[in-house]
Amino acid sequence: MIFSELYSAYYHTVAEILKHATDHAVGKEELRTIIKENAFEESVMNIELALMEERWQLLKADGITVLKKKPKMPFTMIQKRWIKAISLDPRMKLFQDGRIDFEQDEWKEIEPLFTSEDYYIFDKYSDGDDYNDENYIRNFRLILDAIEKQYPLCIETYNHKGKIVQMVLLPQYLEYSEKDDKFRLIGQGLKLGGTVNLGRIIHCEKYAGDEKWKSLHRIPSRKRSVVFELNDERSALERVLLHFAHFEKQAERLDGKHYKITVNYDKDDETEIVIRILSFGPMIKVVAPAHFENLIKERLIKQKSCGL
Structure with missing residues (x-):
């Protein structure tokens, strides 16, 4: 890995200790505090002993570093x-x-x-969000700030019917769809809201209204699931589990080479799930629900009519 050795937690932690040690003597308590803040709980045993016993000859017995300047970690x-x-x-x-x-x-x-x-990405829609749009960038950064500092936003956006609507939303987190190449905001709202596609947002700003925003509630997500049987050829099981790694799922072994997989998803991800399943061809057979089987059939018919 490009950064795994030079920029591991140990390197960062020791660098932080040495920065302090150029100004004053670092005692055991301060040393342990810095280690706990920058590394792992068990790292105290390794780093503290290595420095205090001068096996790593960077810190003298009095807690002062042998370095003349604060350490820097330049990139290779x-x-x-x-x-x-x-x-x-x-x-x-x-x-x-x-x-x-x-x-x-x-x-x-x-x-x-x-x-x-x-590289060429062949399984992604070409109408993803416009990441070069200045208004999109502004909205995105404001949303990130609202998520971090937990304040509500007044959002003006297009709904699914193309009409302009306004909503007050307390942002919780952002989701990214790899297939759609789009971001969406998940949050708590009053009447409207809950999930908003960032590409549809016309304008958003910090909500300056009354205290009603404290009663914002999360609109329940539209959870769905699909069940399919998998023929484990050419490491298909491993690839499927990796492909659906960020979805909640269950796998049940039917026999030596066949498995039943259940994948839970949000309705907004349905098109993406259809595309992902079709990418495995005859190795996957959807068995439930009937609604999803119809989506697969419609997609195949559409592809055939387009000559794909």
């Missing part, structure tokens, strides 16, 4: 190339906090490890 070239490649993803603009200025000469000269021309 391979790490810079990977970061530069990730920065080219338009979704990065949604989260960019300014900690890395890619317009600096230092980063302009870095060749990305890969670009979008190096």
Whole structure:
């Protein structure tokens, strides 16, 4: 892994200890506090002893570091190339906090490890959210702030019928659909709301109304499930479990090579589930519910009519 060794929890924790030790003597209690805040509970035994016994010759017995300056953790070239490649993803603009200025000469000269021309995504819709739209970026960042600080938003959006509606929503979290390439907001609302597609939001701002927002309630999600039988050829079971890793599911073994899989999902993810199941071809047979079987048939008929 590109960052696994140089940027592991141990490295960050020891660097944090040494930063403190350049200003003053670090005692046992402060040392343990820093370790607990930056590493794991059991790390106290390893890091503390290694530093205090001077097996890692970075901290003297009096708690002062042998270093003259506070430690820095510069990126390696391979790490810079990977970061530069990730920065080219338009979704990065949604989260960019300014900690890395890619317009600096230092980063302009870095060749990305890969670009979008190096891979092709064949199982994703082409009408995903517009991540370059300034209004979308503004709304996204405001929503992130509202999630972190837990305050309600007044949202103006298009509903499923294309009409403009307004709602007050207390954001809880964001979901991303890989197949649709779209974000949606999950939250608590008064009358309308609960799930909002970010691409449909016209405008949102911090709610400045009365205390009614404290009575906001979560609109129940529209939970559904699909049951299918799986023929475990060419590691199909492993691939299915990985493919549906972020969905609640149950697997039951029928015989040596056949399994019954139940996947629970939200109705908003139904199209994505249909596409995922069809991608396994004859290895999967949907057995319930009838509604989902019809969706599979309709999708196949549509593909055949398009010559796919």
